[in-house]
Amino acid sequence: MAFRAFFALPADKFSTANGQHTNAIHGFTSMLINLIKEQKPTHICVAFDVSDDTTHRKAEYSEYKGGRNETPREMSGQIDLIDKVMGAWGIKTIKLPGYEADDILATLAAMGEKAGFEVLLVSGDRDAFQLITDNVFVLYPRKGVSDIPRMDAAAIQEKYFVTPAQYSDLAALVGETADNLPGVPGVGPKTAAKWINLYGGLEGVLEHLDAIGGKVGDALRENVEDVKRNRRLNRLHTDLELPLTLDDLAEPRPDEAALEALFDELEFKTIRTRLFALYGSEEVESAERETIAAPDVVIPAGAAELGAFLAAGAGKTSAVAVDLAPGRIGEDAAALAIVRDDAAVYIDLATQDAAAENVLADWLRDESSSKVMHGYKAALKALSSRGLGLEGVVDDTSISGYLIQPDRRTYELAELAQHHLNVSVSAETSKAGQLELAFDGDDAAAAGALVHVAAVVQALSRHFASELTERKAGDLLTTLELPVSRVLADMETAGIAIDLPRMDEQIADLAKVIDNAQELAFAAIGHEVNLGSPKQLQTVLFDELELPKTKKIKSGYTTDAASLKNLLEKTGHEFLVQLMAHRESSKLRQMLESLKKSVTEDGRIHTTYAQNVAATGRISSNNPNLQNIPIRSEEGRRVRGIFVVSDGYECLLSADYSQIEMRIMAHLSGDAGLIQAYQDGEDLHRFVGSNIFHVPTEEVTSAMRSKVKAMSYGLAYGLTSFGLSKQLEISVDEARTLMKDYFDRFGAVRDYLRGVVDQARVDGYTATIEGRRRYLPDLTSTDRQLRENAERIALNSPIQGSAADIIKRAMLGVHAELAAQGLKSRMLLQVHDELVLEVAAGERVAVEKLVTEQMGSAADLSVPLDVQIGVGPSWYDAGH
Incomplete structure (x- = not known):
């Protein structure tokens, strides 16, 4: 619940003068005030998790809850401060080594029900659903910490088609992503519920394994041990020995002096009024929450x-x-x-x-x-x-x-x-x-x-x-x-047409590649292994093959994509070659299968765009996300081939800004050399390489150009000499020299990058060319990591944000001009710096001209905006 509060409230608006973030504390406290006011409990307890590494679940299954994102730095210290708030409030807290917070709740629920209580469990973990009875209910947050409806047995039955007591059976079969517990491949909640109801529960399902046919039956039999493990791990303990009795939890009362001092430290104002209103003052109670008086x-x-x-x-x-x-x-x-x-x-x-x-x-x-x-x-x-x-x-x-x-x-x-x-x-x-x-x-x-x-x-x-x-x-x-x-x-509304036969063909092709890569991977080590299991891969890579160790993590050594790529470049081992091929193809197949589910009855995909997701101002795409289709590999680019022109239209047109972020960098820095290069139509990276390496432009090698390109973009994102050395696999000294030579030649860029952070520290925000602001209170934080992260954001926000504003202006111009000229062609997609249009018959020349003009004039920069145009029957063809 603390993490939900953290993500529901903006970190930048909840921090103290000394840099301590307080959004999780504020949200958690506010939620608890609301719950106490609404539910009027007589007994209250807050349970905390302990480290995953100390739980019995982690001991049995090392990958339990693996793959979760690292705790955000802004969350640092907030859990301990929530515990302090609870202490001053008089609310008892419990944590038990070896167990999770929901085990504590489960035990309290059993104690409360036995004593004749109505028990309300507040948890964002669906495992708590197994505890629901006629007297035990789960308040499960739907959105943030403000919408927390009561889940009873009827709600579980309606949503999952099983009883609360059978929910853990269902979760064992389906798996739980949040806990990194894989389910039976191909088995969703409906299939699992059907089996559970048919055979009376998970034990009955396992007793009738041979009676379940089809591919899902085969998958169940192949993964039966995982299912049993899932069931052991998701079963909550109801019989722990707790350090407190129910009587200890009765009628908590705040220590007003302690709370006042703590809220002063946290710089909370209105929330203390709301909290104290729970315990007496009617005058304060009436001021606790504002009301909106709607007219009759x-x-x-x-x-x-x-x-x-x-x-x-x-x-x-x-x-x-x-x-x-x-x-x-x-x-x-x-x-x-x-x-x-x-x-x-x-x-x-x-x-x-x-x-x-x-x-x-x-x-x-x-x-x-x-x-x-x-x-x-x-x-x-x-x-x-x-x-x-x-x-x-x-x-x-x-x-x-x-x-x-x-x-x-x-x-x-x-x-x-x-x-x-x-x-x-x-x-x-x-x-x-x-x-x-x-x-x-x-x-x-x-x-x-x-x-x-x-x-x-x-x-x-x-x-x-x-x-x-x-x-x-x-x-x-x-x-x-x-x-x-x-x-x-x-x-x-328009969406984009999909070539379903081509999509199915690509899925089938990838399945063959996956199977072949798996066979070759097995052959390279002489036995089978689960290529999707980090633990088994660690054993193969570092114990059997004795390859160089990667970065140390809690469960051993990392097997993430970047580390394995680096390992492959160092060793060239055939197992790694096939493993990487297997991973890449599996991801692409999963993407295609997901895209296929998004095709509507009209044979098109209609993504949903959001203007308020990316803090930089970039438009995002979801349901499905069409902005994450890979373009670095040919196999990834092929996915664009399934997006095709509709009947009655001539072709798809792709219009892409060339190096827009570097052009914005040249404009904002005012560097005469970069500006002149762009005005002369030079290849920027080759031009910069010529100046840094002191060779004629024609003698700049591909390797030189790649180094310059990586550095030029990296500088805009706060890349250090150490980061550049890792990225280019060169020594830190060489990276430092490269950067020094760059800044010696392009001094205005250096001055701009220094100045933008200094100015943001004074103003408290950065701004794009159009004036879009991003406030960065962490620029003055005493926490070095938070401060350095804010500095990186201050560097790239004006550039990324300006690029976002420019593509939006371009979209408005293209849309208006299509209408003004009475053309039937239409805009379909916006992906990063690219627009995709569907061109009506006979309109190609006119559309190319207007798109080039509108995108090229979307901002008044000191360098030209270069627009690359491509056309073809599919998005893939238009992009080549």
Whole structure:
């Protein structure tokens, strides 16, 4: 729960003057205050994990919970401080060597149920579901630490098709990614639940192994020992000997002086008021949480009444808030709420007659009627599916919140409202472009819920207005981000066509490569081994083959891709050759199989773009992510061959900026040599190599050029001489000399890189060419690692962020010009610095010209923006 709090709240906004981050402490404490207020428990206990290495599970299975990301540095010290807060609060805490926090909860649950208690377990670990009974419930967080619904036996049965007591049986078969417990290949929750229900549980399944047919039956028999191990490891202990009794946990009371001192140290203000309100002061209690007073809601009877409401708001300077509720099927809109200062309406779109719908449609399309929303892009698509347009949107709080705090983990309305307004918006009553609202025929309840959400959006938008002005981000919102949302909505709706036969052919080809690589790997060592098991690979590589040891990790020596690549280059061992081939092909096959699941009935993939994920301003792609298709290997590039031109169109066109980040570096640094090289159309890396190595341009070798390229890009990301030496596999002295020669020749680059960090330390933020800011409080941290990480971010954010702004400006220009020229061609994809368009018959020349012009003029730099154009029947062909 502490980690969920950490990721729910932005680290940059929760830190003390001496650099101690406090977001996990604040979020955890706030969550516990809310839970105590809502649930009114009589007994409370907080259980902590101990180190994985000391648990019996780790002792039995060394890879248990392996593969997890390292704990973020910003989390350092926060768990211990949460423990201190609990101590001052009077809440008992328990940790037991050899066991996990959920084992402690399981034992407490058994104790509580035996004593006749109703027990509520708060855990983000699904293993806790096995503990649910008629008297034991799990409060399982759905989002962050603000949405924590109660899970009972019926909820588990509905979601997983098994009883709570059988959940661990299900998890044993399916596996648990979070714990690094692999399940039976090809067996998902539904298949596992079917077996469990058919045979009465896991023991029954294992007794009927031979009765289960097909490939999944074979897979089960091959992995039966893993299943048994999973079951042993996921079973929670209910009989531990705890150092406390239930009576010790009763009615905790805070030590006010101790809490005051601790909260002063943590620089917490409002949270102490909320906590103390739990224990007495009514005056404080009323101030604990703000409320949003939504106006009375009217459900208009027809066109005249709706028209009168809309007309009454005409000409007012303040924007109205609009929120949509989703339909039951697809992404259409089912209902709509409109809230202004003094009144609100709720409109069920399914029940409107033609006259009322026309009145609403005219208002939605009216640019002069200012509107604020949360989830503008989703609203555009939802209304479009009903034939309704949407104009006049001046704020999307999911984007304005991002521009204010680009490092937040989430921009869901509930999280923003709680953080900025101290207002609670539950998932059950909030859609806001992301959260669901259930309709059960109660118009009044549905109307009240949707209007409340719209009122919160309106309050949030007003709260953000001054911060946008302070950060000079208003123009970015209105002239860049909101227009880009409209372009992205069109691109998502269009999708891109997929050649399914070619996709299946690539999957089959990869399966052959995987099988062949596995056979050759086995032949190289004389026996079979699980190529996906780090532990078994460690034994083969370092014990049997006695290859040089890689980096030491908790479970031995690392077998990650970078280390094995380095080992292969050193030794050239055939087993490593085949292992790497097996890994690469397996990843590609998995990617293709995942992409195949994303193909919709129209034969296309419709990715979802997000503008508020990458702190630099880059647009991200997900469901599926089309930005992580590898392009370094030919096999990876082949995947692009499945993305093809649609029937009725001539070709796909790929337009890619060439070396845009280095061009931005040249512009920002003002280095005359780099600028001249770009203006003369030189190969930059060859030009730089000529100057550093003191040879004519034509004598710069490929190796020289590669070193220069790695260094040029690395410098923009804070690369040190040590880092460069590792990357280029040269000595640190050689790397230091290389960098010195570079900076001697291109002094303005050195001065810029030094100056940008110094200026950011003064300002507290960096800014892109367009003025997009990224605040970096860690620049003054006393923690060296945090400070150095902030310095690296300060170096690359202006460059990466400027590149992001430029491609967005280019998208707006291309989109507008296609419409202005009446062309049928359309933009389909945006991937890093590349745009992919589908060109209509006869429009190729015009589209090439306008794309080149619009991308080339997207920013006024001191160097030209070079655009590489390619066309072809597939994305692969267009990129060559």
